[in-house]
Amino acid sequence: MAPTEHVFTLTSEVEEVRSTLEGVRQSIDDTPAFAEIGDVAQIILGEVLNNIVEHAYQFEAGHPVELILAFRDMTLDVRVTDHGITMPEGSPPNGGMPALDEDGRDALPEGGFGWAMIHALTTGLSYSRDGDCNLLAFSIPIPAS
Amino acid sequence: MPLTSSDHDHAQVVHVEDSRLDASIAIQFKEDFRNLTDGDADVILDMSQVEFLDSSGLGSIVAVYKAMGPNRAMALAGLQPAVEKVMMLTRMNTVFAIFPTLGDALSAAAAPHAAE
Numbered sequence: 520m521a522p523t524e525h526v527f528t529l530t531s532e533v534e535e536v537r538s539t540l541e542g543v544r545q546s547i548d549d550t551p552a553f554a555e556i557g558d559v560a561q562i563i564l565g566e567v568l569n570n571i572v573e574h575a576y577q578f579e580a581g582h583p584v585e586l587i588l589a590f591r592d593m594t595l596d597v598r599v600t601d602h603g604i605t606m607p608e609g610s611p612p613n614g615g616m617p618a619l620d621e622d623g624r625d626a627l628p629e630g631g632f633g634w635a636m637i638h639a640l641t642t643g644l645s646y647s648r649d650g651d652c653n654l655l656a657f658s659i660p661i662p663a664s
Numbered sequence: 665m666p667l668t669s670s671d672h673d674h675a676q677v678v679h680v681e682d683s684r685l686d687a688s689i690a691i692q693f694k695e696d697f698r699n700l701t702d703g704d705a706d707v708i709l710d711m712s713q714v715e716f717l718d719s720s721g722l723g724s725i726v727a728v729y730k731a732m733g734p735n736r737a738m739a740l741a742g743l744q745p746a747v748e749k750v751m752m753l754t755r756m757n758t759v760f761a762i763f764p765t766l767g768d769a770l771s772a773a774a775a776p777h778a779a780e
Contacts (some may be wrong), residue, residue: 561716619759625730630719633720633752
């Protein structure tokens, strides 16, 4: 059976990200088998969409972003496309979770958590560049209960 | 900006009056937090209204904690599940004292030796 797909379109502003996440929350809450991953999906998609606003579009407002959620048997499959600049290394940053064991509070990291959380919470993360288009795809698994 | 402050005997409490502490308000949060906490009291950040924290919001909490200087404590109180998830994933729960409720945090501030 074909999965149920929900398509969200937004433009590159943090306020649009915020309202899109509220729509995503509604979609997931309306699909009972997925309720368990509602919080995780908010965390992951918040990071992904804010990264597009900040890095792909460099905070330039008004550019298109498309988010497609496919509700499958045991996963929520996600595809996100934008037309911003390419990822610097040709792939998503994957430096692991920033270390906290340096001495003292002055050494605490204030960033680097976003991609680390995306990697930690998703499976099958892939990135490709097609013409002027960035495509990021990944799955959010429903934990076996 | 959705931050308010209340003074207690052993700590100042800063309440986040917004359901989201995210990229859209992180810069404003830092400015307003610094303006509210320019004394020398320890601070309890009341997160009980915050349903969602992203990495920008987390970074802003770390930034204001660092800006408070080395001799002032900051505790977090009232974390909702999605917020707690971010604190656990990033291991920031090892940096900040975290209390289930504001009342718990205030009790601990009033009896600092019992908490050690």
